[in-house]
Amino acid sequence: MTAAIETSALTRRFGSFTAVNQIDLAVPQQSIYGLLGPNGAGKSTTIKMLTTLLQPSSGTAQVAGFDIVRAPVEVRRRIGYVPQMLSADGALTAIENLTLSARLYGMSAAERKTRIAEALDFSGLAEVCHKLVKTYSGGMIRRLELAQAMLHHPAILFLDEPTIGLDPVARRTVWERLQALRRDFGMTILLTTHDMEEADVLCDTLAILHQGTIGVTGSPLELKASVGPEATLDDVFVAFSGGTIQESGSYREVRQARTTMQRLG
Amino acid sequence: MTMMRFLMESAAVSMAELHKIARDPTEMFSRAIQPVLWLVIFGQVFSRVRDIPTGDVTYLAFMTPGILAQSVLFSAIFYGIAVIWERDLGIVQKLLVSPAHRSALVLGKALSAGLRGLVQAVIVYLVAWLLDIHLRWEIIPILEVLLAVILGSCIFSTFSLIIACIVKTRERFMGIGQVLTMPLFFASNAIYPLEMMPDWLKLVARLNPLSYLVDALRGAMILGGHSTHGLFLDFGIMVAVFLLMLVVAAKLYPGLAR
Ligand SMILES: Nc1ncnc2c1ncn2[C@@H]1O[C@H](COP(=O)(O)OP(=O)(O)OP(=O)(O)O)[C@@H](O)[C@H]1O
Ligand SMILES: [Mg+2]
Numbered sequence: 001m002t003a004a005i006e007t008s009a010l011t012r013r014f015g016s017f018t019a020v021n022q023i024d025l026a027v028p029q030q031s032i033y034g035l036l037g038p039n040g041a042g043k044s045t046t047i048k049m050l051t052t053l054l055q056p057s058s059g060t061a062q063v064a065g066f067d068i069v070r071a072p073v074e075v076r077r078r079i080g081y082v083p084q085m086l087s088a089d090g091a092l093t094a095i096e097n098l099t100l101s102a103r104l105y106g107m108s109a110a111e112r113k114t115r116i117a118e119a120l121d122f123s124g125l126a127e128v129c130h131k132l133v134k135t136y137s138g139g140m141i142r143r144l145e146l147a148q149a150m151l152h153h154p155a156i157l158f159l160d161e162p163t164i165g166l167d168p169v170a171r172r173t174v175w176e177r178l179q180a181l182r183r184d185f186g187m188t189i190l191l192t193t194h195d196m197e198e199a200d201v202l203c204d205t206l207a208i209l210h211q212g213t214i215g216v217t218g219s220p221l222e223l224k225a226s227v228g229p230e231a232t233l234d235d236v237f238v239a240f241s242g243g244t245i246q247e248s249g250s251y252r253e254v255r256q257a258r259t260t261m262q263r264l265g
Numbered sequence: 266m267t268m269m270r271f272l273m274e275s276a277a278v279s280m281a282e283l284h285k286i287a288r289d290p291t292e293m294f295s296r297a298i299q300p301v302l303w304l305v306i307f308g309q310v311f312s313r314v315r316d317i318p319t320g321d322v323t324y325l326a327f328m329t330p331g332i333l334a335q336s337v338l339f340s341a342i343f344y345g346i347a348v349i350w351e352r353d354l355g356i357v358q359k360l361l362v363s364p365a366h367r368s369a370l371v372l373g374k375a376l377s378a379g380l381r382g383l384v385q386a387v388i389v390y391l392v393a394w395l396l397d398i399h400l401r402w403e404i405i406p407i408l409e410v411l412l413a414v415i416l417g418s419c420i421f422s423t424f425s426l427i428i429a430c431i432v433k434t435r436e437r438f439m440g441i442g443q444v445l446t447m448p449l450f451f452a453s454n455a456i457y458p459l460e461m462m463p464d465w466l467k468l469v470a471r472l473n474p475l476s477y478l479v480d481a482l483r484g485a486m487i488l489g490g491h492s493t494h495g496l497f498l499d500f501g502i503m504v505a506v507f508l509l510m511l512v513v514a515a516k517l518y519p520g521l522a523r
């Protein structure tokens with residue numbers, strides 16, 4: 001079986017700065033693949049290239065069987081994306097957000113109806129679907145965003161820090177939803193995270209990115225074993241990224257929390 | 266088929282915007298204030314200036330289309346701010362990963378600005394009627410006015426979007442927005458006829474799309490008013506300008522996702 005995502009020397013420069021440097025990734029079909037790495041490692045930049053939002057400076061990538069530069073529209077038809085920021089529109093209701101997505105994916109009225117019902121069911125937001133999204137909790141917004149991203153049953157889902165800023169319960173709910181998407185629809189999921197527990201519990205394969213290059217890839221078990229018999233993923237992270245998790249998490253969380261506040265306010 | 270798809274994508278964006286417009290009646294109200302002030306205060310004072318050559322119509326009637334054009338301009342020109350806001354939140358990114366045509370997304374935004382413009386038109390008609398300004402109430406001229414208002418809103422909202430794509434931050438946008446709107450307004454035929462201007466300003470006004478909006482409105486909106494260029498030319502120029510803006514904006518819009 002061919003890989004869902006395959007990159008070859010994928011590179012992105014901003015001016016003279018290389019944010020993503022010649023990375024080779026192969027993400028197996030129907031896997032949950034985690035991109036880890038300290039702030040500024042190039043995780044979001046990689047996802048933006050794979051979702052066709054950003055042109056690579058050099059290198060190539062195939063996503064769902066199509067080249068991201070030569071056939072971006074074909075790629076877009078087959079992917080869903082939840083950005084690092086909160087991307088549901090707070091001035092609209094859940095239904096209106098979902099309807100917008102459904103229309104942009106060219107669904108007929110009948111199809112829209114069933115898919116939106118399915119998505120509301122999936123996200124557990126049916127009861128509040130006529131309320132403005134700005135009145136939702138962070139967890140509800142994330143679930144709505146997931147619902148929006150899965151509405152058209154994409155082959156591949158890209159999630160940039162899907163559980164950042166969520167409480168433990170909301171976080172687990174997101175994990176369950178993601179596992180359900182893989183189980184029920186055979187979706188491949190590529191996510192970034194700073195949460196080692198998330199990486200450990202949810203992901204089949206991890207790649208640790210550091211200054212734009214991939215330090216190591218492997219299953220959580222393999223990676224831990226490679227560092228030492230008692231090693232945790234935290235140790236793996238430190239070993240391959242030369243940073244510490246404590247340092248990296250904080251500012252990001254502050255920023256994210258602020259975005260959430262603005263969003264809700 | 267592709268055309269249908271294209272229009273549906275635009276409609277999707279417009280409809281989402283429409284929900285927001287419908288939810289914020291206070292915004293409508295605050296938008297009404299400016300045209301009222303212009304007509305009631307500025308208009309009343311300038312009506313006393315006898316030297317403004319306004320043809321067969323009173324100065325107040327002469328400036329009414331100009332004030333409608335102005336309120337279209339002022340409400341459309343800040344569209345870019347909303348887009349920058351949406352970019353900071355990740356909404357733009359979400360739209361851009363969909364397979365929707367880029368220009369359909371831009372057109373959808375523009376059309377929703379057109380809808381806002383229509384509300385402005387209703388407000389200005391209402392105020393003008395209260396001030397006893399003699400308007401043309403036949404159906405065809407009114408449709409011409411509405412079409413001109415939609416086109417004008419599309420032009421200036423897309424222009425605003427282009428600026429947003431270039432400057433990318435709210436602070437810079439606010440700065441540029443202020444710097445652009447006033448000259449666009451004053452270097453046009455909105456509140457005085459072109460004949461009164463020095464030659465260099467005439468030239469600027471001729472290059473200013475707002476002048477064609479005002480000219481079209483002046484022909485269609487007020488009793489005894491007439492358009493200098495004729496509606497055909499006014500609309501032709503506005504359509505051409507809008508298409509050009511649409512092409513440029515569709516090229517720049519994806520850059521916002523960076
Ligand atoms: N549009 C841009 N222009 C210039 N530099 C950029 C741009 N986008 C990203 N960068 C830089 O590229 C590097 C990688 O950024 P990226 O957002 O991919 O990191 P990340 O791994 O997602 O980090 P985080 O964990 O903070 O989200 C950073 O140093 C960032 O400053
Ligand atoms: Mg990131």
